[in-house]
Each structure stands twice: as structure tokens, then as C-alpha cells.
Amino acid sequence: MNEITHRDADASRLAEEARRQETLLPAVDIHEENDAVHIVADMPGVTRESLVIEVDNGVLSLEGEVSIPMPEGLNPLYAEVRAQRYARRFTLSHEIDSESISARIDNGVVHLTLPRRDTHRRRRIEVQAA
Amino acid sequence: MFSDPRGLDPARRQGMDWIHQLFDEMFPSGGAADIRSVPSGSFPLINVGRTDDAVRVYVFAPGLGAEDLEVSLQDNVLTVAGRREPLQESEGRTHFRQERFHGDFRRAVALPEGLDIDRAEASFRDGVCEVVLPKREELKPRRIDVQAA
Numbered sequence: 499m500n501e502i503t504h505r506d507a508d509a510s511r512l513a514e515e516a517r518r519q520e521t522l523l524p525a526v527d528i529h530e531e532n533d534a535v536h537i538v539a540d541m542p543g544v545t546r547e548s549l550v551i552e553v554d555n556g557v558l559s560l561e562g563e564v565s566i567p568m569p570e571g572l573n574p575l576y577a578e579v580r581a582q583r584y585a586r587r588f589t590l591s592h593e594i595d596s597e598s599i600s601a602r603i604d605n606g607v608v609h610l611t612l613p614r615r616d617t618h619r620r621r622r623i624e625v626q627a628a
Numbered sequence: 629m630f631s632d633p634r635g636l637d638p639a640r641r642q643g644m645d646w647i648h649q650l651f652d653e654m655f656p657s658g659g660a661a662d663i664r665s666v667p668s669g670s671f672p673l674i675n676v677g678r679t680d681d682a683v684r685v686y687v688f689a690p691g692l693g694a695e696d697l698e699v700s701l702q703d704n705v706l707t708v709a710g711r712r713e714p715l716q717e718s719e720g721r722t723h724f725r726q727e728r729f730h731g732d733f734r735r736a737v738a739l740p741e742g743l744d745i746d747r748a749e750a751s752f753r754d755g756v757c758e759v760v761l762p763k764r765e766e767l768k769p770r771r772i773d774v775q776a777a
Binding site for chain 1: 670672673674675676677678679680683684686688689690691692693715718720721722723724725726727728729737740752753754755756758
């Protein structure tokens with residue numbers, strides 16, 4: 499009896515943990531233009547305050563907490579969005595200047611601009627007349 | 629987004645990780661699905677919750693504003709329709725990934741009976757549209773006074 503309650507508590511703790519770790523994968527568009535790579539990510543419900551963007555060891559991580567004010571005692575009837583957090587990571591190639599990455603969030607859409615390093619910019623080579 | 633989303637389907641495995649999630653999508657379980665449910669990745673995603681005095685619908689429509697979304701209710705079926713424009717195209721752009729939805733969309737969800745459509749309100753915030761549909765007076769929980777004999 500005791501053992502069963504113990505195991506139940508254990509299972510619910512595990513479930514709790516799993517729930518907390520469960521994350522949504524935001525849909526992204528990535529394109530390159532004007533000597534920069536642009537990432538556009540859908541993260542509805544994320545605010546400027548709950549968005550965290552980090553670069554660590556050449557890995558860009560994009561995380562955000564869904565922060566929608568909801569009334570007390572709201573019971574779910576139907577849910578397609580089943581986690582509180584978005585997370586997605588990308589590895590950056592060395593030509594990205596991680597010091598000058600900029601980001602903005604607008605209506606739940608995150609727009610990241612990752613400029614290339616100056617030394618890696620495309621440049622035109624003048625052809626000298628002979 | 630709900631504090632206990634798992635409460636919705638208690639039969640679900642505990643400690644589910646991404647591989648289970650993937651398999652769930654590839655091989656749907658025998659459980660009955662809502663007739664208007666959609667595969668994951670649809671746009672926009674919708675959550676519905678209920679409080680004592682209202683039903684609240686959350687439409688996850690990033691990048692859209694109040695003027696882009698059309699919300700209507702008929703016979704307890706809420707319909708959300710609209711259009712999301714693609715990113716502005718420009719010359720010399722190389723695309724690596726295009727996962728975000730664009731184009732026209734229309735989705736419907738069934739809601740409980742007894743909502744007061746005349747008092748419904750919708751507001752947009754951070755890419756999420758919240759529709760509040762108050763319950764009609766006669767359906768709200770009420771306290772019954774017990775008379776002393």
C-alpha cells in the first residue's frame with residue numbers, strides 16, 4: 499500500500515517534469531539577403547520580456563514563454579497548444595558575427611538579423627585594365 | 629498554455645517525449661478525435677477554456693492584427709477566417725527554410741451551448757486573439773439556499 503502511493507507520487511512528479519520540459523517548436527523562415535541571414539519565427543503569446551535569445555559556442559537558442567493573462571479557474575475544454583514554452587536552436591557558421599545579431603518581436607513574430615562578418619562579406623573584385 | 633493540458637486526455641502516457649509525440653502523429657491512437665480537430669502544424673492553432681461565467685477561445689495567429697481576422701459564431705460553431713501574407717519578397721534572396729504558413733485560412737471549433745453571442749468580445753495581443761463568450765444568465769452556476777425546516 500505504502501509502496502503504491504510512493505510510486506504514484508513518483509509518477510506524478512515525473513509527469514510534472516515532462517510537462518515542464520515539453521516545448522513547442524516554432525515554425526521558422528530563414529533566408530539570406532544583404533550580407534545577413536534572417537530568421538523569422540512564429541511565437542504567438544510571447545512578449546518582449548518573455549523572449550530569450552542567446553548565442554553560446556556557436557549555437558543560437560531562441561526561447562520564449564507563452565504569457566497570456568488568463569482568468570483564475572479556467573478549465574481547458576480543447577487545446578492544440580499544449581505547452582507553455584517555445585524553444586529552437588540553430589548552429590551558426592563562423593562567418594556570422596554573433597556580436598551584432600539583432601532581434602525584434604512584433605505581434606508574436608520574432609525577426610532576427612544575423613549579419614556576416616565584414617571579412618566574409620561578398621566583395622567585388624575590380625578587374626584592372628591591362 | 630493551459631496549466632494542466634494533460635487533464636484533457638488522461639489516457640495519455642506519462643513522461644512522453646518527442647519520439648512518442650512523433651509516433652502519435654504518425655499512428656493516431658484508437659481514441660476518438662474531435663470531428664473538427666486538425667493535424668499539428670495547422671494555422672492558426674486554437675485553445676478553448678471555460679470559466680464559471682464565460683467560454684474563452686484563444687486563437688494563435690502570429691503576425692496578424694484585429695483587422696486581419698474574421699471571427700463568427702453560428703449554431704455554437706465558432707469560425708475564424710483570414711489571410712496571412714507571405715514575407716515581402718525581394719531580389720537576391722536565398723531561401724533556406726519556409727515553414728511558416730501563409731495564405732488564406734478558415735478554421736472552426738464547436739463550443740458548448742448557451743453562449744451569449746451579443747455580449748461576445750475579442751481582443752488581440754502578442755499574436756493571440758482572445759474571444760470571450762459570456763454564458764447566458766440561466767446557465768451560470770448558482771447557489772441554492774437551503775431553508776431551515
